[in-house]
Amino acid sequence: MPKLKTHKGTAKRVKLSANGKILRQRAFGTHLLAKKSKSRKRAINTTGQVTGSMAKNVKRSLGV
Numbered sequence: 001m002p003k004l005k006t007h008k009g010t011a012k013r014v015k016l017s018a019n020g021k022i023l024r025q026r027a028f029g030t031h032l033l034a035k036k037s038k039s040r041k042r043a044i045n046t047t048g049q050v051t052g053s054m055a056k057n058v059k060r061s062l063g064v
Contacts, residue, residue, distance in 0.1 A: 007061035014050065014058060022050040022058050 014024045028036075029044040036044075050058050 004060070004063045006063045010058060010061045014062070016062070016064065020064075022055050023047045024050055 014022050017023055024047065026044045026046065026048050029041065033041060
């Protein structure tokens, strides 16, 4: 079976942790921030984790 090419769009958006978890940025943190509470903006600023079947797809597209 041939090698899989890395999906560059996915590679720019996610990164693998040392334990093999897939970390991603959260949405809704770029504009219209005045109406969002401080706690909500802090929650948006933290990294999220890709889980379940989506993680399997992302790992395949990264070639891991």
